[in-house]
Amino acid sequence: xxxxxxxxxxxxxxxxxxxxxxxxxxxxxxxxxxxxxxxxxxxxxxxxxxxxxxxxxxxxxxxxxxxxxxxxxxxxxxxxxxxxxxxxxxxxxxxxxxxxxxxxxxxxxxxxxxxxxxxxxxxxxxxxxxxxxxxxxxxxxxxxxxxxxxxxxxxxxxxxxxxxxxxxxxxxxxxxxxxxxxxxxxxxxxxxxxxxxxxxxxxxxxxxxxxxxxxxxxxxxxxxxxxxxxxxxxxxxxxxxxxxxxxxxxxxxxxxxxxxxxxxxxxxxxxxxxxxxxxxxxxxxxxxxxxxxxxxxxxxxxxxxxxxxxxxxxxxxxxxxxxxxxxxxxxxxxxxxxxxxxxxxxxxxxxxxxxxxxxxxxxxxxxxxxxxxxxxxxxxxxxxxxxxxxxxxxxxxxxxxxxxxxxxxxxxxxxxxxxxxxxxxxxxxxxxxxxxxxxxxxxxxxxxxxxxxxxxxxxxxxxxxxxxxxxxxxxxxxxxxxxxxxxxxxxxxxxxxxxxxxxxxxxxxxxxxxx
Ligand code: MV4
Numbered sequence: 003x004x005x006x007x008x009x010x011x012x013x014x015x016x017x018x019x020x021x022x023x024x025x026x027x028x029x030x031x032x033x034x035x036x037x038x039x040x041x042x043x044x045x046x047x048x049x050x051x052x053x054x055x056x057x058x059x060x061x062x063x064x065x066x067x068x069x070x071x072x073x074x075x076x077x078x079x080x081x082x083x084x085x086x087x088x089x090x091x092x093x094x095x096x097x098x099x100x101x102x103x104x105x106x107x108x109x110x111x112x113x114x115x116x117x118x119x120x121x122x123x124x125x126x127x128x129x130x131x132x133x134x135x136x137x138x139x140x141x142x143x144x145x146x147x148x149x150x151x152x153x154x155x156x157x158x159x160x161x162x163x164x165x166x167x168x169x170x171x172x173x174x175x176x177x178x179x180x181x182x183x184x185x186x187x188x189x190x191x192x193x194x195x196x197x198x199x200x201x202x203x204x205x206x207x208x209x210x211x212x213x214x215x216x217x218x219x220x221x222x223x224x225x226x227x228x229x230x231x232x233x234x235x236x237x238x239x240x241x242x243x244x245x246x247x248x249x250x251x252x253x254x255x256x257x258x259x260x261x262x263x264x265x266x267x268x269x270x271x272x273x274x275x276x277x278x279x280x281x282x283x284x285x286x287x288x289x290x291x292x293x294x295x296x297x298x299x300x301x302x303x304x305x306x307x308x309x310x311x312x313x314x315x316x317x318x319x320x321x322x323x324x325x326x327x328x329x330x331x332x333x334x335x336x337x338x339x340x341x342x343x344x345x346x347x348x349x350x351x352x353x354x355x356x357x358x359x360x361x362x363x364x365x366x367x368x369x370x371x372x373x374x375x376x377x378x379x380x381x382x383x384x385x386x387x388x389x390x391x392x393x394x395x396x397x398x399x400x401x402x403x404x405x406x407x408x409x410x411x412x413x414x415x416x417x418x419x420x421x422x423x424x425x426x427x428x429x430x431x432x433x434x435x436x437x438x439x440x441x442x443x444x445x446x447x448x449x450x451x452x453x454x455x456x457x458x459x460x461x462x463x464x465x466x467x468x469x470x471x472x473x474x475x476x477x478x479x480x481x482x483x484x485x486x487x488x489x490x491x492x493x494x495x496x497x498x499x500x501x502x503x504x505x506x507x508x509x510x511x512x513x514x515x516x517x
Contacts, residue, residue, distance in 0.1 A: 054067055161198070168190075223265050226303050230247060277290040361376065
């Protein structure tokens with residue numbers, strides 16, 4: 003096993019990787035930007051190297067500085083985490099060329115999966131169904147129009163270099179095609195420096211289900227079942243679950259085998275995720291893309307299978323065999339994860355950077371919190387605003403939901419606004435509880451909640467309500483001592499309550515209702 007590795011990341015995922023390194027007795031070097039000198043990942047590491055100023059283009063994405071940090075500290079391997087350089091084949095190659103181990107797949111496998119069209123060709127080669135459409139980029143508008151008519155509307159135009167929905171356009175007819183073609187190309191060019199786009203037939207009301215795969219360098223490739231990721235906002239996952247509320251063991255086995263075939267086709271090594279769209283009506287599944295990294299939502303798979311995926315990444319990168327076989331993998335209970343963001347759900351999820359002045363994190367039975375912050379942490383505008391992931395486990399989905407509700411109510415963050423109030427409402431939503439999680443969920447949820455009058459108050463809110471009602475009562479006593487006998491008046495939430503709330507930076511369910 004390695005004696006020392008470098009983690010080329012920050013925040014909760016750097017902390018997550020440090021934890022597995024500690025258990026294996028591996029020393030940890032982290033990198034940090036000037037904005038992150040007091041970051042939790044820096045505090046927890048054995049050594050830390052500043053790689054540049056706050057903007058990630060000058061620090062966390064600076065390949066030269068990251069490799070220099072690994073060399074100067076004597077690290078043997080580099081773990082990229084997710085985001086930043088994690089799926090950059092040039093970075094993986096630079097790590098290898100420096101004589102270090104990249105904790106992930108080969109640059110070749112990353113390259114194949116980095117282009118969505120070559121990934122689709124790999125799936126075809128593996129004998130796995132893809133969403134009907136092209137496997138080469140479209141060369142002209144004329145070709146696009148002919149292809150759209152061949153497959154039939156509605157179609158999706160997608161960036162070949164993209165993934166995750168950037169540069170994606172849904173097109174219903176010939177009339178919409180030209181402007182969609184032009185904007186998709188322009189978005190692809192500005193987001194990825196590559197204007198290539200390709201076409202897929204649109205799958206209506208799909209579910210997004212992905213399979214965790216793992217491969218070692220001894221020819222073993224296994225899958226660890228699925229994660230349900232259909233609850234997304236602007237193509238960002240919001241809630242993830244394992245198992246999927248719709249996945250039975252037959253579908254899991256079929257999708258698992260398909261994912262393993264794709265991994266084998268590209269000689270995959272380490273942890274990877276194969277994404278599928280599942281048609282709501284027919285339950286047919288189609289390969290969407292493969293992510294060549296450890297994913298944000300890996301904890302739900304860990305909770306249900308009992309394996310430590312980061313430990314396994316370190317083992318296979320060091321040349322060890324996977325510590326389990328396919329037959330040894332069992333799925334027990336239900337796990338659900340919420341991504342907690344420093345964003346204001348009352349203000350269209352606008353970023354809410356600042357200093358965390360108070361932090362009370364949930365714990366207790368079935369709770370796992372992967373947090374990247376502490377009380378006093380600064381949440382910077384320079385990076386992704388996800389501050390933590392709250393994952394829960396229960397024997398059944400109903401039990402997991404009860405725990406999630408309890409944990410969300412325990413969780414208190416002051417100084418910044420977070421998406422916690424949003425989750426407190428989702429977890430109480432009947433459709434969520436029934437597991438009706440197709441891609442239209444967020445839209446339906448938002449229209450439902452627009453008409454619900456009162457949120458579920460937190461303990462803090464209940465205290466505020468009592469204090470404000472008491473002050474209100476005192477006010478009225480002073481103004482008209484003999485005439486305040488109505489109990490309904492005494493405990494009614496008053497204007498003063500709203501004024502107190504407006505002055506408080508403490509996030510509440512009701513303040514989210516304001517807009
Ligand atoms: C699709 C699709 C329908 N048909 N592709 C891909 C990336 C993901 N973030 C959104 N993606 C979609 N690709 C075809 N051919 C519908 C979506 C989609 C979606 C998928 C999963 C979860 C939420 C979604 C929300 C909008 C669109």
